[in-house]
Amino acid sequence: MKFFVYRYNPDVDTAPHMQEYDVEVTRGMMLRDALMEIKRQDESFAFRHSCGEGVCGSDAVNANGKNMLGCTTPVVELKEPVNVRPLPGRPVIRDLVVDMSQFYQQYRAVKPYLIHKDPLPEQEILQSPEDRDKLDGLYECIMCGCCSTSCPSFWWNPDKFHGPQALLQAWRFLADSRDQATEERLDDLEGPYKLFRCHTIMNCVESCPKSLNPTKAIGKIKELMLKHSI
Amino acid sequence: MTTKNRPVYLDLKQFRFPIAAIMSVGHRASGVLMILAIPFLAYILDLSLAGPDGFAAVKTILDSLFIKLVLFVVLWAMLHHLLAGIRFLLIDFHMGVEKEIATKSAQAVMVAAPVLAVLIGLIL
Known part of the structure; x- marks a missing residue:
């Protein structure tokens, strides 16, 4: 061959x-x-x-x-x-x-970890099976970069637009019942670039080798933003 | 490590765009085309309303095959923009955001817009 x-x-x-x-x-x-x-x-x-x-x-x-x-x-x-x-x-x-540095910087920018403000319980923070199910299709990301590097919005603005990978992870933590920084996370995503440079081209969905759907996650973030603004 | 002055592979001719991406480019292109068509269409409308002479002049302009072709392309652009816009709206409401449906709806827009444009063109 x-x-x-x-x-x-x-x-x-x-x-x-x-x-x-x-x-x-x-x-x-x-x-x-x-x-x-x-x-x-x-x-x-x-x-x-x-x-x-x-x-x-x-x-x-x-x-x-x-x-x-x-x-x-x-x-x-x-x-x-x-x-x-x-x-x-x-x-x-x-x-x-x-060189994937910019891709990792965008990932870092969405604070991809649980932020818990209450005093931590002595044992684990419990989560109902229904709440756990909300993380399916989000946590599986392996950060290969197939999505973000196939995204035209990321091609033209890799320094300002978070890109599908980081936005999928932004939603992964917004959707987590154990996370307590929803307001801050949403405030951080405001502006014309970080989130809103997504034009629903869906090359990310097409290229994800794990069959994840960043476009759907981005839509959920926008919906949550709307709910919080009214 | 510095990666300044390194080559970047970003050859749009080599990248294989999925149908949804091509449809999305069409959405933009059709929008730009419609904006560019506004002065001509406004001029035609103004002329046709200027009186019987103007109306007759517009009729001869519209009889030209070239102008008919232009109008067909504008009609196609409008229908593409409209249908693609509805598709994007539905996706904003989490409808048809799955990979398979998004691909099918993109194909539907690509086919339906020119077909509708021909049909409307024939009726007019």
């Missing part, structure tokens, strides 16, 4: 180029396996990967124009030749390795 892979070595190259590799497909081969085979052929090739089963979120790449996890994408589902590029809109450190 033919692969064209985005190559850029900052020490040698002035501009990135696509390099061709031929990989023998084995049964059940995932895109990550193919990239590892390419690395065996050419050890100068760099890409991130770790768990190999869609849990760590390290090996998100853009293959044939779509963002996906290398480890959960069977190569037989990809049209040949396969064009593998780094995640869109991020500065390339080397080959498929990109």
Whole structure:
């Protein structure tokens, strides 16, 4: 199977180029396996990967124009030749390795942790099964970056717009019955950029390898904002 | 580590946009097109109301195939903008926000707008 892979070595190259590799497909081969085979052929090739089963979120790449996890994408589902590029809109450190700092900064900005103001109880803070169910479809995010780096609003304003990943997490903590900072969280999301740069394009929903729905979460945040303002 | 002056892969020709994204771009483009069409349409309306001569002049203008084509595109833009707008409104009310339905509704808008434009064009 033919692969064209985005190559850029900052020490040698002035501009990135696509390099061709031929990989023998084995049964059940995932895109990550193919990239590892390419690395065996050419050890100068760099890409991130770790768990190999869609849990760590390290090996998100853009293959044939779509963002996906290398480890959960069977190569037989990809049209040949396969064009593998780094995640869109991020500065390339080397080959498929990109700088995700802005993405993490946006995540940090939504305070992705429980804020509890009452004195903490001696044991755990209890939550009803119904309240726990509200976190389904939110907590599963592995922060691979497929969504935010496929979002045009994030492409043009990665410094000001939180992006789908961070907003999904903003809602994850707003929706948590144990969190007590709803007002502050909503105040922090005010303004034309952080939340409201979302134009419901839904590329995030399309690209999420965990089938999560940031658009829905963003809609819920807006609804809660409305409820709190009246 | 500094990543200034690094290349960024953001080639819109290489990125594969889902149908919902293409529909969304169409929503914007159709909005801009309609704004640009306002001066022409206002001029035509003004001329047609200027008296029998003006009305006759407008009739000959509208008989031209090129103008008919322009008007068809504007009509298509209006219908696309209207239908896409309704879709966005429904999504704001958490209706059709799931992946499969959002894809289907985007396809429906893409197909329905030109079909309706042709139908209305034929009637007029």
